Amino acid sequence: MHGAPLFREFWRRAHIIKSVWRVPFDASHPIETARGLDLADASVKASLLQSIHEAASALRRAGFPIRSMGSASSQPAIVRERTRSHGAP
Numbered sequence: 001m002h003g004a005p006l007f008r009e010f011w012r013r014a015h016i017i018k019s020v021w022r023v024p025f026d027a028s029h030p031i032e033t034a035r036g037l038d039l040a041d042a043s044v045k046a047s048l049l050q051s052i053h054e055a056a057s058a059l060r061r062a063g064f065p066i067r068s069m070g071s072a073s074s075q076p077a078i079v080r081e082r083t084r085s086h087g088a089p
Contacts, residue, residue, distance in 0.1 A: 005059060005064065006052075006055055006056060006059060006066065009054075009055035009056075009058055009059060010051050010052050010055040012055075013050075013051035013054055013055060014047070014048055014051040014052075017044060017047045017048065017051070019038060019041060019044060020037060020038060020044055020047075020048070021033075021034040021035065021036060021037065021038060022035065022036030022037060022038040022039075022040070023035045023036055
């Protein structure tokens, strides 16, 4: 599975966390705000971790495989040589 479905499920839960942003939205600076997840706040961090756990669990229950991201998981096992990707060595 690619990251987009996991991110959608995660953010569907995480966006409602109180004080999730390090810099909250400011109407006078709509381009630069909101930004940065407030990982210094232990309750926000715990809620974010719970959100990603719940998102992964929901996708697994729906029958979507969750696997690690990285070059090894992005290639079929039968490929004998690496395929270059944009921006990759």
